[in-house]
Amino acid sequence: MTHPDLSKSARLSVAPMMDWTDRHCRYLHRLLSRGTLLYTEMVTAPALVRGGALHLLDYSPEEHPVALQLGGSDPAELAKAAKLGADVGYDEINLNVGCPSDRVQSGTFGAVLMRQPDLVADCVAAMQDAVDVEVTVKCRIGVDDQEPEKILPQFLETVATRGITRFTIHARKAWLQGLSPKENRDIPPLDYPLVHRMKAQFPELHLSINGGIATLDEALLHLEAGLDGVMIGRAAYHNPSDILVEADTRIYGTDHQITSQDAVRAMLPYIESHLSSGGRLHQVTRHMLGLFAGRPGARLWRRVLSEGASKAGAGPELVLDALSHVENAALAVGE
Known part of the structure; x- marks a missing residue:
């Protein structure tokens, strides 16, 4: 290698x-x-x-x-x-x-x-x-x-x-x-x-x-x-x-840039793979809580994931629900 x-x-x-x-x-x-x-x-x-x-x-x-x-x-x-x-x-x-x-x-x-x-x-x-x-x-x-x-x-x-x-x-x-x-x-x-x-x-x-x-x-x-x-x-x-x-x-002078919202969506296949191998949602989403820090909807994003991700059966749909609060809040303030 x-x-x-x-x-x-x-x-x-x-x-x-x-x-x-x-x-x-x-x-x-x-x-x-x-x-x-x-x-x-x-x-x-x-x-x-x-x-x-x-x-x-x-x-x-x-x-x-x-x-x-x-x-x-x-x-x-x-x-x-x-x-x-x-x-x-x-x-x-x-x-x-x-x-x-x-x-x-x-x-x-x-x-x-x-x-x-x-x-x-x-x-x-x-x-x-x-x-x-x-x-x-x-x-x-x-x-x-x-x-x-x-x-x-x-x-x-x-x-x-x-x-x-x-x-x-x-x-x-x-x-x-x-x-x-x-x-x-x-x-x-x-x-x-x-x-x-x-x-x-x-x-x-x-x-x-x-x-x-x-x-x-x-x-x-x-x-x-x-x-x-x-x-x-x-x-x-x-x-x-x-x-x-x-x-x-x-730092590196390249043109790669991804939005936090796109990163959440890009995490979904990874989350599905983790769940299918016996993992739990909160093991992944606990690292995602700060993605929208300081932005509209951040509090609801954290709350939905913190309260729901450790429950049995929690999956990608919970992440999308949390993301919807961020996107709705952004629309409300015109972002």
């Missing part, structure tokens, strides 16, 4: 988010944007290698370009997990060095690995030896009492010696004690200038910035200032139309 050069795709990416960026979410996001690089939720290497949970690798071919994010700290195990991901066709394998959850800490991976750059280097080297697709790293600027100005360049330099050229940097520290994972997404202050300084210091690296970026206007400012990519998380999930519908024209 021929894999694309992801350096262009990575100009914009949707962050890996636990419980959110599953295969149904990614299918929707790919309808909205052909160019944006999509990431799986973090999948732990032990779950794949020891637990045999290969269903966690399921995805639709339409999702390409799509990256698998792995969590782990054992080089040999990560190599095996990376090969499993590459063998099923993922375009990139990404190592999580940023998640601050208790579960991740107890497994000695995620953000705690910011303290062990040599181990991270060993991990990515083993992963690269096992696969023929690009291996990348997503990290923080530091953890706890580390001084980001000192440790981040050391981290990048150490890991890059093993041939890693693409990093995504969440521009916040992670506090492993005293803050919950949710608080770690908001409370530690953002330090965008530090990430920009890293690009100046390591011009040969492809660096993407992540954390608190909520609009394409903000993303473009970072790109115009010299960064290679921008990763957007919650804003892309909660308001996908504003971020992803315009991404292909504004």
Whole structure:
């Protein structure tokens, strides 16, 4: 299988988010944007290698370009997990060095690995030896009492010696004690200038910035200032139309653009296939609730889907009913 050069795709990416960026979410996001690089939720290497949970690798071919994010700290195990991901066709394998959850800490991976750059280097080297697709790293600027100005360049330099050229940097520290994972997404202050300084210091690296970026206007400012990519998380999930519908024209310079209404209709065959294989409607539609955020009819759209999609027998007709409220509201205000 021929894999694309992801350096262009990575100009914009949707962050890996636990419980959110599953295969149904990614299918929707790919309808909205052909160019944006999509990431799986973090999948732990032990779950794949020891637990045999290969269903966690399921995805639709339409999702390409799509990256698998792995969590782990054992080089040999990560190599095996990376090969499993590459063998099923993922375009990139990404190592999580940023998640601050208790579960991740107890497994000695995620953000705690910011303290062990040599181990991270060993991990990515083993992963690269096992696969023929690009291996990348997503990290923080530091953890706890580390001084980001000192440790981040050391981290990048150490890991890059093993041939890693693409990093995504969440521009916040992670506090492993005293803050919950949710608080770690908001409370530690953002330090965008530090990430920009890293690009100046390591011009040969492809660096993407992540954390608190909520609009394409903000993303473009970072790109115009010299960064290679921008990763957007919650804003892309909660308001996908504003971020992803315009991404292909504004970020990639292509003429692909789809309306949110057309995206809903394009989801219907996918929904029917999911239902016919034993799935439930809400497993897909929970990712569609933000499609009309801020637009007339959005409240009714969310209400109809939230209240009805988990009921037995709910199907595509419920989605069309919810969509009719949006379209009627748009007509009423002359859109």
